[in-house]
Amino acid sequence: MSDKHNAGDVPTTGHVWDDDLGDYINQPPKWWMLGLTASALFVVVYFIYYPSIPLSMSGTWTKGVAGWTAISEMEADMSVVDEVRGKYEAKLKDMTPAAILADNDLTEYVTRSGKVLFGDNCAACHGTNGVGTHDKLGLFAPILNDDDWLYGGTIDAIHESITGGRQGMMMAHEGMLTEAQIDTLANAVAAGKPTSTPLYAESGCAACHGDDGKGIMAMGSANLSDSVWRFDSSVEGIKYTIKHGVNAGTPESRSAVMPAFQAAGKLSDAEMKKLAVYVYKFGGGQPGAQ
């Protein structure tokens, strides 16, 4: 059909705007009317199929014939995630941390999925990615990326630190040593040569930090001869540590407490094993006798 388009043939509503704008009286197109009707029908079907109509102020509503709920859909989605993780989780449940570390696939899984676990439980003190956090007295919680470990950097030692926790301990020497003695000791330690002064042995430092000043891992005493510092590497900072000690019971004392996560019951065994592997892989983990 060839339409002759003549606007003059169509009646208008009779209103005229802006001198010459008319308004046609036209039936809406059929497809449009069909669309409108279909939309209205859709609403009815939707209200029957899905939960939609509130029935009272107390939170009851029509359940819908489909029985759909947002929470069940979320749970179904989560079960897909659990299914993917399930095969790894089932495997590492009965493995030792060292065995998990020896398994490339599991290590990959743990390093990729451990971020949330670490962020929720460890990062508050140890910082994101284990970079450590500071308070006004210096480093508050140790850096986990380096290779200096007070209590050992093998996978088993790290796992033990997580499950059993750790508590540093150093006496406050304020009344026991003179200011001059403390100054001499602090300077020797800051230079990385604690044994260079006879005071080191005489004052009993060697009892905990070892005859060579390299610390005794079983006690968690710090290695005074390397370049990684638990609290503060400045002479003033070292003097403060000698004076006030660590966990010495005074308000001035430095504090160094790692909570025992097993006793706290917050984490499952598997989670603690995963965290041990995750921390080991930060870059400072040390191979141990397995």
Place this chain on the structure above:
Amino acid sequence: MEQQQKKEMGEVTTLYHEFETWTVNTGGQTIHAKRMPGFFRTFKDRAQLAMWLPFFFLPYLRWNGRQAILFDVDHNQFHFFNLTVLPQDIWMLSLILLVAAMTLFAVTSVASRVWCGYFCFQTAWTDWFTWLENKIEGNPTARRKLDDAPWTFDKLKKKAIKHLAWALISLLTGISFSIWFVDAFDYWNKLLHLQLPLVGWVVLIMFFFGTYLLAGFLREQTCLWLCPYSRIQGVMTDSQTILPTYDYTRGEPRGKLRRGGEAVAQQGDCIDCFQCVQVCPTGVDIRNGQQLGCITCGLCIDACDVVMDKIGKPRGLIRYASLDELSGKTKKEMYQHPRTLVYIAIILLALGGIVWGLTHMGTMALKVVHERQPLYVLMSDGSVQNKYDFKVLNKMDRDVQIKVSAEGGVANQLIVGADKLPLARHGKSTSFTLFVKAPAKSLGQDVVPIQFRVESVEDPNVFAEYTSKFYGPKR
């Protein structure tokens, strides 16, 4: 009041001086074009088949045990015989599309809508559909009669056969489209067992109905109202472009052929037989000049030539001619057509880019991300350690054992973890973490560049490099 408005509206519409002769094909009546043999009819038939038969059959071609040409959407790969292109190199696709677009433009600027007339899928499928219609329901006159006739068993039978044939082609179209993206034989197997994935069904159904409706019912309306390319191509032509044109100087004044008499002498060659209109698949009258409905398929030229032969006049009353030629201007040469030259220059540039891309695709790609938190770690022996995440993309078809080395960086640096690297899996990116440890003493400045090289243990020509940075404490 009402009178006044009508008058005003009438005035607005009559601003267009063609208004009185405006005939608009809105598809209210189906166009039943006559099929006449001729040069352009043959050319169109062959061009359509040459263009689109590969669409149906090429996916079945096998090469080294797999589909020769496959846009593997499941595995994000494109296979072209021996060549495998991964998504990282897909930028070349944009150049290919650019070449395609510019070729369309260049051809259009020279010879108008060649694509529309002889190659376009809409033209081709519509032509095949109407060919079937012609076979089943008869010639245009018979078809119009059949359309108006009451529903009899005979009409029902003819219509049913026609729609069945259309549906079969539509189905085959949907299947053929799909098997460019998944393995053809696997697809047929799944289809016959009704086990296609949801997306497979959706694509098939969309293409089935798309083909059936567009080629069966919308036909020339697609070209007139739906297709953006027809409009784009319309503005590509100028007075130098050749296109099917009615030679009005020769044809006018038109008039019915009369035997002898003085009138004959004063009449043009056009005998107003309407053959050119009857064969037109979009239902336009070419004698009205160039218009958007014309897809320049040349079928009117065939029709007119037959008539000219019959009445003993020279052929070419309707012919491929430029507006310059018709208005008697001197014909310009190709090199005087800057528009075409610009298109060709762009085509050559894009082709150069594709060639460069194909020859520089490499066998491996490497990305190294330096750990941002912490930037560096001080170790107990006084050294500085940095952490790097490696991503190795192996573009070959086999797994490769790799090794990592570094250039630049710091003197006496050590790559920690380089002794146990995973296998670089083919067609995938493999990631792993390495540490670089260097004595703080050797570190001259805060940040030094370090270039990593990953290479195959067996073949040193298979490698990739990436320059990253090594960070130390601020000094």
